[in-house]
Amino acid sequence: MASAILAIDQGTTSTRAIVFDVSLNPLATVQQEFPQIYPASGWVEHDPEDIWTSVVATSQAVLKQAGLVAKDIAAIGITNQRETVLIWDRATGRPIHNAIVWQDRRTDDVCTVLRDAGHEATISARTGLLLDPYFSATKIAWLLDRVDGARAAAQAGRLAFGTVDTFLIWRLTGGRVHATDATNAARTLLFDIRKGQWDAELAELFRVPLSLLPEVRDCTGDFGTTDVFGCTIAIRGVAGDQQAATVGQGCFKSGMMKSTYGTGCFALLNTGAKPVTSRNRLLTTIAYQIDGQRSYALEGAIFVAGAAVQWLRDGLKLIASSADTDALAARHDPDEQLYLVPAFVGLGAPYWDAQARGAIFGLTRNSGAADVARAVLESVGYQTRDLVEAMRADWPSAAGTVLRVDGGMSASDAAMQFIADIMDAPVDRPKVMETTALGAAYLAGFAAGLCPDLDGFAATWQCERRFEPQMDAATRERKWLGWRDAVSRTLTRD
Numbered sequence: 001m002a003s004a005i006l007a008i009d010q011g012t013t014s015t016r017a018i019v020f021d022v023s024l025n026p027l028a029t030v031q032q033e034f035p036q037i038y039p040a041s042g043w044v045e046h047d048p049e050d051i052w053t054s055v056v057a058t059s060q061a062v063l064k065q066a067g068l069v070a071k072d073i074a075a076i077g078i079t080n081q082r083e084t085v086l087i088w089d090r091a092t093g094r095p096i097h098n099a100i101v102w103q104d105r106r107t108d109d110v111c112t113v114l115r116d117a118g119h120e121a122t123i124s125a126r127t128g129l130l131l132d133p134y135f136s137a138t139k140i141a142w143l144l145d146r147v148d149g150a151r152a153a154a155q156a157g158r159l160a161f162g163t164v165d166t167f168l169i170w171r172l173t174g175g176r177v178h179a180t181d182a183t184n185a186a187r188t189l190l191f192d193i194r195k196g197q198w199d200a201e202l203a204e205l206f207r208v209p210l211s212l213l214p215e216v217r218d219c220t221g222d223f224g225t226t227d228v229f230g231c232t233i234a235i236r237g238v239a240g241d242q243q244a245a246t247v248g249q250g251c252f253k254s255g256m257m258k259s260t261y262g263t264g265c266f267a268l269l270n271t272g273a274k275p276v277t278s279r280n281r282l283l284t285t286i287a288y289q290i291d292g293q294r295s296y297a298l299e300g301a302i303f304v305a306g307a308a309v310q311w312l313r314d315g316l317k318l319i320a321s322s323a324d325t326d327a328l329a330a331r332h333d334p335d336e337q338l339y340l341v342p343a344f345v346g347l348g349a350p351y352w353d354a355q356a357r358g359a360i361f362g363l364t365r366n367s368g369a370a371d372v373a374r375a376v377l378e379s380v381g382y383q384t385r386d387l388v389e390a391m392r393a394d395w396p397s398a399a400g401t402v403l404r405v406d407g408g409m410s411a412s413d414a415a416m417q418f419i420a421d422i423m424d425a426p427v428d429r430p431k432v433m434e435t436t437a438l439g440a441a442y443l444a445g446f447a448a449g450l451c452p453d454l455d456g457f458a459a460t461w462q463c464e465r466r467f468e469p470q471m472d473a474a475t476r477e478r479k480w481l482g483w484r485d486a487v488s489r490t491l492t493r494d
């Protein structure tokens with residue numbers, strides 16, 4: 001009898017496949033990085049075939065590593081980098097262009113035009129999002145306008161759009177299923193998060209034909225079956241990666257919050273069955289949808305967290321591996337106070353300034369590599385506090401909330417300690433750090449009738465380490481004011 005669940009976590013810089021047993025213990029993990037393509041300043045693309053081959057290769061390898069075969073897999077869960085746009089030919093399955101990645105800023109001018117025309121309030125009220133190139137809609141229109149013949153082909157119904165989940169489902173099912181889940185749909189700027197359906201007026205405003213869009217299902221929906229791995233396996237769980245991490249962290253009660261430190265950093269605060277409108281430029285999003293019931297979250301999205309560590313490694317070549325960051329930063333001079341504002345692709349929440357660019361402040365002749373590394377780690381803490389302050393202002397009952405952390409960069413003890421220090425609040429790191437994949441596996445396992453209900457699953461969450469705040473109040477305040485000043489100097493608009 002099938003006794004395991006395969007989670008596919010298709011992230012921004014790498015794809016992971018993880019096999020869990022039905023008690024949701026991880027049995028094996030295989031990870032593969034794939035190339036980032038930077039065709040112009042502020043542009044970021046992925047080759048869809050790199051995404052696809054990395055998914056197939058890691059899934060096959062993880063089965064082998066766990067000593068399993070395809071018929072041992074009861075269900076597949078898929079979780080993915082969100083907002084990233086793919087368009088493909090329905091007849092051939094061939095993408096018409098590289099994927100335009102969520103970090104890509106090429107459609108900033110379109111967003112400015114729409115904002116100046118006064119559309120942002122309506123768009124925000126319906127989608128919970130803001131007019132920023134981060135989201136999918138303007139990227140879809142860019143592809144339709146810039147790829148030869150694409151708009152005509154779309155109008156003739158020959159093309160399909162999808163975020164990465166949808167593309168993978170299409171490929172895995174051999175083109176039989178064109179579907180997404182509500183959490184991914186909620187990131188497109190085309191989805192009414194209160195009604196739970198595509199919004200025809202927004203589709204017209206963004207010039208996206210409705211015929212391109214996938215069907216929207218529950219996170220625990222039926223997404224068809226795949227024969228790619230040697231026998232027929234059901235795809236039963238789908239969620240955007242930040243929402244999957246919210247599930248994997250067991251943040252099901254209103255007031256619970258998680259923050260994931262991968263390429264970027266995304267904090268989600270569960271606000272329950274009713275969407276909360278932010279007055280502080282946070283996003284309102286769908287946390288998960290099960291049996292047609294939506295739970296909502298306030299989200300703070302930061303574009304650069306671990307990506308700044310990658311910059312230390314690949315750009316500045318100060319470290320050989322991301323894991324070396326803490327050791328280098330530990331050698332920093334406490335009298336040096338550098339601030340790195342990592343606005344490499346603009347700034348996300350709560351600033352939303354696509355034109356801002358990164359800067360380092362406070363350099364002296366004594367500043368060295370260790371000080372820069374320390375500034376990278378601290379930048380993640382400052383940005384987290386930016387988000388949490390905005391959340392507390394929007395939703396005062398968030399005040400006593402403990403932050404549950406995960407993602408590749410949560411392995412950095414120094415970064416996690418600094419987050420606790422600068423927020424003056426405890427930070428909990430779970431035993432299972434692969435919470436994104438765990439969330440996808442749980443959704444698939446629950447849908448397949450193998451896993452307990454939400455409360456039963458939440459009760460299994462275990463803390464690996466709690467980081468308690470240790471910084472004195474005066475230092476915290478001084479550092480915080482320095483960060484606010486540094487950010488204000490990088491902003492290009494109020």
Ligand SMILES: Nc1ncnc2c1ncn2[C@@H]1O[C@H](COP(=O)(O)OP(=O)(O)O)[C@@H](O)[C@H]1O
Nearest residue numbers: 011012013262263306307309322323408409412
């Ligand atoms: N020990 C570490 N210290 C600091 N950063 C780390 C560490 N390990 C991984 N990272 C960073 O975490 C990020 C990868 O996290 P991951 O969750 O895999 O991201 P994504 O899903 O966005 O691809 C990379 O940017 C990497 O530099």
Ligand SMILES: O=P(O)(O)OC[C@H](O)CO
Nearest residue numbers: 011012081082262263264
């Ligand atoms: O792939 P990650 O973990 O960097 O997450 C990316 C987010 O989903 C973008 O919104």
